[in-house]
Amino acid sequence: MKQNILLVEDEKKIADTIQAGLGEYNYNVVTAYNGLEGKDLYYSGKYDLIILDINLPVMNGYELCKMIRYKDKQVPIIMLTAMDFTENKIEGFEAGADDYIAKPFEFRELVARIKALLRRADFKGAPVEEKVLKLADLEMNVDSKEVKRGSKKIALTAKEFQLLEYLLRKRGKVVSRADIAKDVWDIDFDTQTNVIDVYVNFLRKKIDKDFAPKLIHTQVGMGYILKSDED
Known part of the structure; x- marks a missing residue:
């Protein structure tokens, strides 16, 4: 069964490349090009993982991440951004991100991070205590x-x-x-x-x-x- 990923990225060329590439790995990717559109898509769908750029129009990635994390403590969130500074990473993690990948990046690394976070989410979400x-x-x-x-x-x-x-x-x-x-x-x-x-x-x-x-x-x-x- 395909897993659903919400991608919020305002650079259309990058967004289209990620969407096409992840499609080759059998992921279903829904794309938003600004923070408000990402918020609307998040509330109208169900996603196994979310990828957020930080510098988004209308609502930035930090704000969107905090909003999503307030509603859902478990969904994996990856920050994808050109700002590769320690303070940006710390702010991203404090907003609720699980991982942080700086642009430019190796696509294989993104896929590996996605797989690792989804495995972790499956483990955390498994109803092992339900007897x-x-x-x-x-x-x-x-x-x-x-x-x-x-x-x-x-x-x-x-x-x-x-x-x-x-x-x-x-x-x-x-x-x-x-x-x-x-x-x-x-x-x-x-x-x-x-x-x-x-x-x-x-x-x-x-x-x-x-x-x-x-x-x-x-x-x-x-x-x-x-x-x-x-x-």
Whole structure:
């Protein structure tokens, strides 16, 4: 699944180059050319990472960074600027930036910084402390390994339990077969095998067939999503 990046950069040539380059790495980049436009795009979308220039028209990068950080303590923010002075870096970090890259820069370095921050964000955001996972009347206790729909206990194999836990932790989000292969089976997705579809069908028979609302949904061409069909 593509990750969304908000880029706020007033130099159109630089912005277009970054957008095109990150597109080659399968990132979806939305671009704003001034601070106010960046603010509006931030409030109207959901982003996995934000790249801000400092010298922006209307609202500068420091102000925008503070505004974003006040609303979201977790989203990674990279400051991208020509001002490579210690005081500028300190001001950027104090505004809430996670990283700082001075222009001109090696594009590979930008990509490496993005990947590192996204990995860190995934780790920090993982609901590792959540021991009881719920959706509608489906409930899973991660410690006791019990699964119930309503008052009925449901017996799952170890791999079915692992797959259901993954879907519950990603509830409300579409996950591709490649995501499931990597995160549940720890393998690269093989388009010649239907093992993932088979296990999803196993789960459907156990947690959906005799119950309402249905929870496991297929998104054609994209993967699966666990949600209540009443949502």
